[in-house]
Amino acid sequence: ADTLGAQAALSGRYFGTAVAAGRLGDSTYAGIVDREFSSVTAENEMKWDTVEPSRGSFNFGPGDQIANRALGRGQQVRGHTLVWHSQLPGWVGSIRDANTLRSVMNNHITTVMNHYRGKIHSWDVVNEAFADGGSGQLRSSVFRDVLGDGFLEEAFRTARQADPNAKLCYNDYNIENWTDAKTQGVYRMVRDFKARGVPIDCVGLQAHFGAGGPPANFQTTVSSFAALGVDVQITELDIAQASQTAYANAVRACMNVARCTGITVWGVRDSDSWRTGQNPLLFDNAGNKKPAYHSVMSVL
Numbered sequence: 292a293d294t295l296g297a298q299a300a301l302s303g304r305y306f307g308t309a310v311a312a313g314r315l316g317d318s319t320y321a322g323i324v325d326r327e328f329s330s331v332t333a334e335n336e337m338k339w340d341t342v343e344p345s346r347g348s349f350n351f352g353p354g355d356q357i358a359n360r361a362l363g364r365g366q367q368v369r370g371h372t373l374v375w376h377s378q379l380p381g382w383v384g385s386i387r388d389a390n391t392l393r394s395v396m397n398n399h400i401t402t403v404m405n406h407y408r409g410k411i412h413s414w415d416v417v418n419e420a421f422a423d424g425g426s427g428q429l430r431s432s433v434f435r436d437v438l439g440d441g442f443l444e445e446a447f448r449t450a451r452q453a454d455p456n457a458k459l460c461y462n463d464y465n466i467e468n469w470t471d472a473k474t475q476g477v478y479r480m481v482r483d484f485k486a487r488g489v490p491i492d493c494v495g496l497q498a499h500f501g502a503g504g505p506p507a508n509f510q511t512t513v514s515s516f517a518a519l520g521v522d523v524q525i526t527e528l529d530i531a532q533a534s535q536t537a538y539a540n541a542v543r544a545c546m547n548v549a550r551c552t553g554i555t556v557w558g559v560r561d562s563d564s565w566r567t568g569q570n571p572l573l574f575d576n577a578g579n580k581k582p583a584y585h586s587v588m589s590v591l
């Protein structure tokens with residue numbers, strides 16, 4: 292096949308990109324999105340600060356623009372993200388009453404998932420809840436601090452009710468190295484959810500890598516999560532300097548695990564990346580395929 296999406300489809304996987312609504316008027320950008328990718332994730336447009344900037348007042352315009360454009364072209368849409376401590380409006384962060392915050396969180400999940408019901412194949416229900424470093428515990432956030440660790444379970448149960456057909460994912464960064472305490476903390480949570488029947492279908496590994504690419508044990512991480520009975524998705528892949536070897540290693544780890552169902556790169560051209568100056572993507576500033584593009588194609 293001659294595009295990332297078509298090549299990934301040969302093994303039943305998708306190959307996606309983050310899309311920014313404000314760039315879709317750029318015909319080079321839109322042309323690559325439409326030609327190469329079989330899935331899209333809104334880079335910012337489905338985050339809480341955009342979707343519910345004040346309590347009970349929902350703004351779906353920018354997210355709809357991305358989702359409807361993609362669906363009209365036969366692309367899948369990943370939902371990103373429902374519960375996250377970042378890009379969270381101040382009115383949520385300042386809630387101190389647990390009953391109020393529980394109701395606000397559940398209303399947000401339910402309203403957003405209902406709006407997109409039938410349109411989104413996987414939702415990042417909770418994003419980045421675990422702490423960096425050696426604790427293996429949840430990070431401090433308004434959700435953890437006011438509701439306790441149980442906010443994750445509550446969020447996933449609410450999400451299942453809102454859209455029973457969407458795959459429910461836990462998504463995080465720095466959980467690619469199998470021996471890291473953060474990876475092990477997420478692993479224990481997923482194992483506990485599966486043991487107790489808390490709904491979870493997928494783990495998203497963001498995969499924002501430095502120039503060396505994934506750790507040598509990355510495939511062990513992918514296969515270990517998959518062995519718990521969840522899908523694994525690489526959700527935000529980018530690699531500083533985009534070496535061919537690093538990209539090939541990242542993609543190969545997914546290809547080698549049956550339940551690794553798709554890969555999303557976090558932007559189109561280097562100039563579109565949130566990692567300014569790191570040239571971490573598959574297309575150069577002019578929209579040309581970089582060497583890493585061809586190495587990805589050879590592994591897919």
Ligand code: XIL
Nearest residue numbers: 334335371418464497527557564565
């Ligand atoms: C980033 C976007 O790419 C930027 O445009 C925005 O300013 C900040 O967020 N983890 C995530 C993504 O889950 O939502 C983040 O996206 C990158 C890190």
